[in-house]
Amino acid sequence: MREKIGFIGLGIMGQPMAQNLLRAGFPLTVFNRTRSRCQPLVAAGATEAPSAAALAQQSDVIITVVSDTPDVEHVLFDPDGVWDGLAPGKVVIDMSTISADATVKFAEKLKSRGCQMLDAPISGGQQGAIRGTLTIMVGGDRATFERCRPIFEALGERIVYMGGSGCGQRTKMVNQVIAALNIVAMTEGLHLARKAGLDLERVLEVVSSGAAGSWMLTHLGPKVLDGDFSPGFMIELQQKDLRLVLEWIERIGDDLPGARLAYSLFTEAVTKGFGEQGTQGLINIYE
Ligand SMILES: NC(=O)c1ccc[n+]([C@@H]2O[C@H](COP(=O)([O-])OP(=O)(O)OC[C@H]3O[C@@H](n4cnc5c(N)ncnc54)[C@H](OP(=O)(O)O)[C@@H]3O)[C@@H](O)[C@H]2O)c1
Structure with missing residues (x-):
């Protein structure tokens, strides 16, 4: 029998992910x-709950896709949150990008109620969420991961078990360092091309197919050329992810100069009012 799923957080990523779960039955x-x-989902056959607690009461598996660590803590543990509707055997899957250390604490608290928590952050952007082709990196109890595999398969294509609680979020930090530096590289390169008076279409064509090619250049480069700064992934969320990386790396006593540089550039973009643009809007700090 299909698990009953409760879904909290219907933003850019959550809305299409929830639609894909409905489509999968x-x-x-x-x-x-x-x-x-909630309206588009209710129209497609979902039930709307009046609170996170009521949702948890009606569900076997509760998925959260909200913004940052305090937001996950709020929907899980504040009054009328998921905690108030839990019973032993239920599973919480957090697919937001948040602190790995906080994730481990949340998972321990949920375990005291007889509930497992998986951290299962995602990569692949808004298009990946719409097409159900996300990459999902999962931390937590292995048997619970296997139980939830059919759910992940409705959302993504590459689903990888990374280890115990927090390992999904730690993997996502690695992903975000690489992604953020690729965005910096993409926007600086295109800014340089513009300053050099080159034909940007042709620059994109030739550079994308050589050694400088990247997901960012292929997917976000055309948006830069079109002046389309609508968000697939907001600058302020990328800044948040780099903050999480820097907090973590400081705690373990290491340094990542590239991530620090990227954080300062994304912070500049937020300060200049571009926080709600897509990450391709980073180019606006140069112009
Ligand atoms: N967009 C991407 O390409 C992408 C890719 C990978 C991972 N992620 C991660 O996925 C998560 C969601 O990103 P998104 O792009 O979907 O963001 P988004 O469009 O801003 O959606 C955020 C969602 O979280 C809810 N929320 C935020 N704070 C809340 C709080 N305190 N209490 C209750 N609900 C709260 C929002 O509710 P409202 O509707 O009321 O605002 C909204 O449903 C983030 O952790 C992000 O880093 C995003």
């Missing part, structure tokens, strides 16, 4: 802080 209950965002 999972009974779905949804909850979102801004209630109007």
